[in-house]
Amino acid sequence: MENFEPEIVAFCCHYCAYTAADMAGSKRISYPSNVKIIRVPCTGKVDAIHLMKALEKGADGVYVAGCLAGDCHFKNGNVRAEARVNRVKKILTELGWEPERVAMVNMSAGMGEYFAQTAREFTETIRKLGPGPGKFAGTNDKAAS
């Protein structure tokens, strides 16, 4: 536990958060290497199953980073993503896992500093929560399917 380094998956929208991550890089703002970014064309593409499978396969925390409210390139993908994140939070609560392991954040393409701050804060939140579901099992290297 003392040496626990969380593994975090961040689903980042191509039009905002991914560009914000780029911006953080160009401005030499560092953020924890714990965060692994998956670029998506829109956070509306992120389904509950993606968040659940990430946790199942070993991620300790997962967040979805989409455009600011009202700024979605595809109109309302970020709103849909937030609803899905909330659904996964409910499922995790039902299962006795911490709902804080999944989160939705919003930012614009210019918010490089905020991207780094979010990555730092989320990493710390997960560090405090400890290892996620996937770390508790040698069980799940795919059951049957």
Added chain:
Amino acid sequence: MITAEQKPIPEIIQYIAPYGKILLVGCNECVTVCAAGGRKEVGLLASALHLNSMKQGKTIDIKEITLERQCDPEYVEELTPYIDGVDAVVSMACGCGVQTIAGRYKKTPVFPAVNTRFMGASLGQGVWAERCKGCGDCVLGITGGICPVARCSKHLFNGPCGGTSNGQCEIDPDVDCAWRLIWERLKELGMEDRYEDLMNAKDWRPGGAGGPGKIIREDLA
């Protein structure tokens, strides 16, 4: 279509607690359309059950499969190669699907993962509303295409009750009074005289009151 909603996960967990190998079966028909038991929901529930077993420090073996239709024996037969290798089946289809599997595989317990709700139509993304009770003697032809059986809270046949208020039903101000809708529709169609036709007491036998329903088509059976 038949609509359904997933059961609370703790209830499903309780059903399968004694078992280690589960066959989780979805259905590509109605429950896929109402996002309760299609391939995606099968994946999501399997994932949730895995996360639960991780919490318990246990191992669970889940085989995921989604059939074209769970209420037809031809498709259910596709489970045969897997059935002997599992301890229990969890079905995400409506009650018809669960029972078709239970009828075919006598030695394997089958548990439902959804609650079958009603025959409904989609009102928009993620919203479904009851539109048919399967009463077995359709009256839509004389009620302007709006069903008083499914949409009137009291299933009344000859106009609204005293509980209608500003065109809404007394059980909930968000529920339209079916007879208000019927009257408006008949007016639009210029068929107001239909409203005066009295409907006789309904024979509920074809709709379930006569025992389990069955259709036999001599030309097909």
